[in-house]
Amino acid sequence: MAVMTLNYQSTTIGMQQNLTVILPEDASYFDTQEPVKRLPSLLLLHGLSSDETSYVRYTSIERYANEHQLAIIMPRADHSAYSNMAAGHKYYDYILEVHDYVHQILPLSKKREDNFIAGHSMGGYGTIKFALTQGERFAKAAPLSAVFTVQHLLEIDWYDFSSTAIIGSNDDVVGSDLDVYYLVDNALEQGHPIPELLIMCGTEDALYDDNIKFINYLTEYGVDHQFESGKGEHDYAYWDSAIKRVIEWCMVK
Template identity: 55%
Template sequence: MALITINHHTNTLGKHHSFKVILPEEDSQYDTKSEVQPLKSILLLHGLSNDETVYTRYTNIERFANAAHIAVIMPSADHSFYTNMVFGHSYYDYVLEVHDYARQILPLSKKREDNFVAGHSMGGYGTIKMAFTQGDRFAKACFMSSATHLENLLSYEWYDFSPKAIAGDVTSMKELDIEPRALVDRALADGYALPELYMMCGTEDELYQNNLDFKKYLEDHAVDFKYEDGPGGHDWEYWNEGIHKAIQWFAGNRR
């Protein structure tokens, strides 16, 4: 198992930036007489107070990924909510650039059926956004404890977090095209090919009711998805178990 930190010049951000990769090892990587076999991979999106290192620090993801023989790409998107910020960097475009760059320079498959996306909280929102705008890239998407009600951001207080940097000088998020329901509506109206979806949230999570509301919205719009809830809060104990389940599902080991 290789754990790689890549610091590269990103054309999207116009500066050097880092992302991490978990790269399982297999025999062809050591055989100079054969072509390296490309690996399946997960684009894994962190939460608001996190960065590209957090899953390797707070979960057993290296062990999970190695057992499933799936690589993991972990970019850093600051407080952007995976958007092209009104006042800030274009992190939505950057994350897609990282996904392309990693698959270009590492032994990773470019086939849709071998690419997945997952994340929690802010990264759960980012996963929803990727699923409903980039379904041609990803075969499966798992969003955990997701921020599904962006209106809450207008009153949310966190260190150096600015909803206006994300959305501009607005009094409501409801009509914005980055709102999860708007993403769903547009994808369905366009007849967009969606990845398989897996939604999960802990019943003690402060975002649980918001997730139930979004679950109903998906059901009302006949979106097919796998849903799971159960005991758990908005914390790493829940996400450690959740990412394990997600990786098993990506690998085809869970129905």
């Protein structure tokens, strides 16, 4: 099992960036006479108070990934809400750059059926955004303890978090590309592919009602999805068990 900190010069945001990669080993990587096996991969998005190292430090994701021979790609997106910020970097574009970059330089499958995306909290919000706008890239998507009402995210009181940096002077984001309800409508109207969805949230999570509201919207408009809830708060104890479930779900063909 290789766990790597990969630093490269991003052409999207114009600076050196770190990402963490978990890459299970295969016998073909040690045999120069054999073609290299290309692994399926999960693009995993961190939450507002986390970074690209958090899952490695606070969960058993390395063990789960190794058991299922699934590569895990963990980029860093700061407090961006995975958006092209009004006063900041283009982190929506950057995440797509990371996805393309690692598929060019690492032994990863480029087939849609082998590519998945997941994330928690702010990363869950990013996950559903990419699922609804970049569905041709991902076969499955799993928002965990996600923020689905964008105004809730923008109103979070957190250290050095600025909604103005994300949206500028526009205080009405309903019906914009930041509004995941709008993105659902647009994906359906335009016939965009939507990955299989597994949505998870703990019943003790403050975002549980927000998840139920979004689930009901998907049901009303006929968007296929799975919703799994159970005892759990907004913490890594819950996300450890959730990411194990997600990895198992991703690897079922």
